[in-house]
Amino acid sequence: xxxxxxxxxxxxxxxxxxxxxxxxxxxxxxxxxxxxxxxxxxxxxxxxxxxxxxxxxxxxxxxxxxxxxxxxxxxxxxxxxxxxxxxxxxxxxxxxxxxxxxxxxxxxxxxxxxxxxxxxxxxxxxxxxxxxxxxxxxxxxxxxxxxxxxxxxxxxxxxxxxxxxxxxxxxxxxxxxxxxxxxxxxxxxxxxxxxxxxxxxxxxxxxxxxxxxxxxxxxxxxxxxxxxxxxxxxxxxxxxxxxxxxxxxxxxxxxxxxxxxxxxxxxxxxxxxxxxxxxxxxxxxxxxxxxxxxxxxxxxxxxxxxxxxxxxxxxxxxxxxxxxxxxxxxxxxxxxx
Amino acid sequence: xxxxxxxxxxxxxxxxxxxxxxxxxxxxxxxxxxxxxxxxxxxxxxxxxxxxxxxxxxxxxxxxxxxxxxxxxxxxxxxxxxxxxxxxxxxxxxxxxxxxxxxxxxxxxxxxxxxxxxxxxxxxxxxxxxxxxxxxxxxxxxxxxxxxxxxxxxxxxxxxxxxxxxxxxxxxxxxxxxxxxxxxxxxxxxxxxxxxxxxxxxxxxxxxxxxxxxxxxxxxxxxxxxxxxxxxxxxxxxxxxxxxxxxxxxxxxxxxxxxxxxxxxxxxxxxxxxxxxxxxxxxxxxxxxxxxxxxxxxxxxxxxxxxxxxxxxxxxxxxxxxxxxxxxxxxxxxxxxxxxxxxxxxxxxxxxxxxxxxxxxxxxxxxxxxxxxxxxxxxxxxxxxxxxxxxxxxxxxxxxxxxxxxxxxxxxx
Numbered sequence: 001x002x003x004x005x006x007x008x009x010x011x012x013x014x015x016x017x018x019x020x021x022x023x024x025x026x027x028x029x030x031x032x033x034x035x036x037x038x039x040x041x042x043x044x045x046x047x048x049x050x051x052x053x054x055x056x057x058x059x060x061x062x063x064x065x066x067x068x069x070x071x072x073x074x075x076x077x078x079x080x081x082x083x084x085x086x087x088x089x090x091x092x093x094x095x096x097x098x099x100x101x102x103x104x105x106x107x108x109x110x111x112x113x114x115x116x117x118x119x120x121x122x123x124x125x126x127x128x129x130x131x132x133x134x135x136x137x138x139x140x141x142x143x144x145x146x147x148x149x150x151x152x153x154x155x156x157x158x159x160x161x162x163x164x165x166x167x168x169x170x171x172x173x174x175x176x177x178x179x180x181x182x183x184x185x186x187x188x189x190x191x192x193x194x195x196x197x198x199x200x201x202x203x204x205x206x207x208x209x210x211x212x213x214x215x216x217x218x219x220x221x222x223x224x225x226x227x228x229x230x231x232x233x234x235x236x237x238x239x240x241x242x243x244x245x246x247x248x249x250x251x252x253x254x255x256x257x258x259x260x261x262x263x264x265x266x267x268x269x270x271x272x273x274x275x276x277x278x279x280x281x282x283x284x285x286x287x288x289x290x291x292x293x294x295x296x297x298x299x300x301x302x303x304x305x306x307x308x309x310x311x312x313x314x315x316x317x318x319x320x321x322x323x324x325x326x327x328x329x330x331x332x333x334x335x336x337x
Numbered sequence: 338x339x340x341x342x343x344x345x346x347x348x349x350x351x352x353x354x355x356x357x358x359x360x361x362x363x364x365x366x367x368x369x370x371x372x373x374x375x376x377x378x379x380x381x382x383x384x385x386x387x388x389x390x391x392x393x394x395x396x397x398x399x400x401x402x403x404x405x406x407x408x409x410x411x412x413x414x415x416x417x418x419x420x421x422x423x424x425x426x427x428x429x430x431x432x433x434x435x436x437x438x439x440x441x442x443x444x445x446x447x448x449x450x451x452x453x454x455x456x457x458x459x460x461x462x463x464x465x466x467x468x469x470x471x472x473x474x475x476x477x478x479x480x481x482x483x484x485x486x487x488x489x490x491x492x493x494x495x496x497x498x499x500x501x502x503x504x505x506x507x508x509x510x511x512x513x514x515x516x517x518x519x520x521x522x523x524x525x526x527x528x529x530x531x532x533x534x535x536x537x538x539x540x541x542x543x544x545x546x547x548x549x550x551x552x553x554x555x556x557x558x559x560x561x562x563x564x565x566x567x568x569x570x571x572x573x574x575x576x577x578x579x580x581x582x583x584x585x586x587x588x589x590x591x592x593x594x595x596x597x598x599x600x601x602x603x604x605x606x607x608x609x610x611x612x613x614x615x616x617x618x619x620x621x622x623x624x625x626x627x628x629x630x631x632x633x634x635x636x637x638x639x640x641x642x643x644x645x646x647x648x649x650x651x652x653x654x655x656x657x658x659x660x661x662x663x664x665x666x667x668x669x670x671x672x673x674x675x676x677x678x679x680x681x682x683x684x685x686x687x688x689x690x691x692x693x694x695x696x697x698x699x700x701x702x703x704x705x706x707x708x709x710x711x712x713x714x715x716x717x718x719x720x721x722x723x724x725x726x727x728x729x730x731x732x733x734x735x736x737x738x739x740x741x742x743x744x745x746x747x748x749x750x
Contacts, residue, residue, distance in 0.1 A: 032435060032436050033435045033436075034431055034432055034435040034436035035436075037428075037431050037435070038428075041428070136742070136743065136744075141518065141742075141743070142448070142449055142517045142518040142521075143448070143449070143452050143471070143473075143518050144423065144449065144452055144453065146452070146455075146456055148456065161435075230424075234423070234424055234427045234453065235456060235457065236423060236427065236452070236453040236454075236456075238423045238449050238452070238453065240422050240423050240424070240449065241423070241424060276420075276425070276428075277428045277429075277432070280418055280420075281417060281429075281432060284381060284418065286382075286418075287382055
């Protein structure tokens with residue numbers, strides 16, 4: 001039985017290793033630059049979804065204002081560059097602005113949870129959208145801000161799409177590792193505690209509000225990072241990026257992939273980006289297809305693609321092993337999900 | 338709609354044809370010229386889809402008329418749906434340029450889409466012909482690879498304001514338009530010319546793009562003898578209905594989107610007597626327009642409007658430019674130059690040429706909505722010939738002023 005468990009772990013490691021290898025070598029086997037660019041988009045949207053997942057999945061707080069935070073860091077980058085600042089200054093300022101706005105968001109919205117939290121973040125996101133739209137002297141209004149050029153860290157110019165892909169991949173891997181450490185840390189455990197039993201956590205002496213506040217800041221940091229990657233990728237930022245539909249889209253990425261799992265948001269981001277960019281070129285009614293897929297997810301794997309697939313896989317493989325082994329495995333997987 | 342050539346069907350047919358050709362003629366002695374690749378960025382989903390679908394129909398109509406051949410070169414057509422968002426437009430233009438390797442891009446539809454990709458287009462040196470308004474792309478932020486064969490946002494409003502002041506003898510006008518760049522630029526152009534001709538804009542009202550009910554905005558229209566509206570999409574219909582329901586009778590003037598011919602079939606009596614200025618008019622009696630209107634009615638059972646005509650003319654300019662460039666499309670700089678030097682007489686919008694920024698110099702038509710044989714028509718009353726984006730202003734003076742915006746020119750109290 002232990003051999004079986006290690007075999008499972010081995011499979012898991014092998015799959016992760018293969019996925020990593022595929023990501024690293026992606027520019028070599030993709031048929032063209034266009035697909036490398038799609039890869040870059042998946043990576044920074046995955047970072048965005050990972051950031052939102054910290055709140056949605058681990059803290060149980062659903063935010064509908066994250067596109068506002070995503071956009072405000074993108075705007076900060078664009079505005080700093082427009083003022084003539086260097087790339088590193090622009091990026092640092094954008095990170096600070098992104099996290100600081102998240103802090104303000106959290107101060108206002110953490111007064112409640114559940115539906116109240118959703119409504120407050122929704123309103124705050126819309127306020128940011130309105131500011132981007134109306135504060136024309138700062139944001140250029142509807143015309144947006146154009147960003148010229150991409151940074152060149154250590155002389156490695158990111159203007160080349162393949163270089164940009166690798167930069168996005170590096171950021172992505174750092175983000176995944178950060179989230180993985182975060183989830184396994186005692187702090188991560190206490191955050192999940194506030195999600196499942198906030199009152200009991202309070203009674204145990206945990207400061208629920210403060211734990212949620214720090215989780216918000218971490219989520220804001222990842223969101224800001226992805227916003228900066230986004231603005232350097234598109235070289236353009238306009239109010240549409242901050243609109244409610246963008247917030248809903250990233251929330252769909254998290255929910256379809258599997259909230260509260262490490263890989264779920266990544267798979268969800270890949271699904272949405274591929275359908276939106278690649279499949280839409282072949283199917284005119286791609287919105288319909290996306291909707292149908294979400295309905296299928298809700299019916300077949302309501303917990304999300306990643307945990308759902310794992311469950312289905314276990315269902316299939318369990319038939320082949322003897323009953324006691326299966327029971328033991330079920331017990332162990334319950335103990336350490 | 339079975340006649341509609343979708344991208345997939347088109348690609349499949351092209352592929353099948355190519356496969357058949359290679360099968361039948363294993364090694365042609367004379368190398369055929371490579372196909373000319375034409376890309377289109379349009380919007381087929383969301384609130385802008387109505388215009389976007391007409392855009393594609395305009396291109397398909399021209400390609401069908403020419404049997405998919407531009408001066409001896411076969412045309413491969415790629416159409417991409419941007420979804421009406423700047424980020425989507427960026428992705429789709431990358432698809433067209435980097436994956437499909439198109440020689441020329443047509444579209445996009447909206448100004449914010451155009452602004453999101455103008456730098457990218459210049460960087461990749463691909464000629465682009467769009468009908469998006471965004472004034473500055475042919476003014477203060479020119480793009481050497483850009484052509485606009487339709488009109489800038491304000492180009493139709495200058496003659497409209499001239500007509501309103503001199504022929505309709507309006508003195509005090511309230512403007513109402515959507516609160517986005519295209520609306521701001523349209524109303525700015527109207528105000529500049531109207532006040533130059535002795536009139537006065539007394540109030541500018543800006544409802545948001547998505548407004549469920551125009552009543553509170555219509556209620557602000559007062560102390561005037563005329564109204565200028567700049568709505569786009571299906572908003573003109575809802576605005577005019579609310580306007581008439583409020584019992585207001587001031588004459589209404591508008592631009593190419595507010596009085597689009599494509600709206601005629603869904604108009605009501607509230608539109609009767611509305612004046613519009615447009616770079617295309619359905620009733621222009623020349624050969625090219627008759628051919629175009631007949632083909633659109635036959636293939637798509639619709640009357641073409643500004644969007645379909647705009648893209649038909651754009652495709653015509655590409656065809657003509659390719660001829661001037663000797664059929665060569667490898668040198669994109671030369672190809673853009675050739676397109677900009679195009680001078681056409683027989684187009685659905687009449688004479689057309691380009692200024693040195695790549696913006697059209699052409700005819701603008703003042704029309705009034707009337708009823709004939711139970712159908713609503715836009716009856717052309719006056720044609721302003723050879724209107725440039727600078728109207729009658731000196732180019733230098735015009736460019737030294739800020740771009741038309743929500744606050745420029747300001748309302749003088």
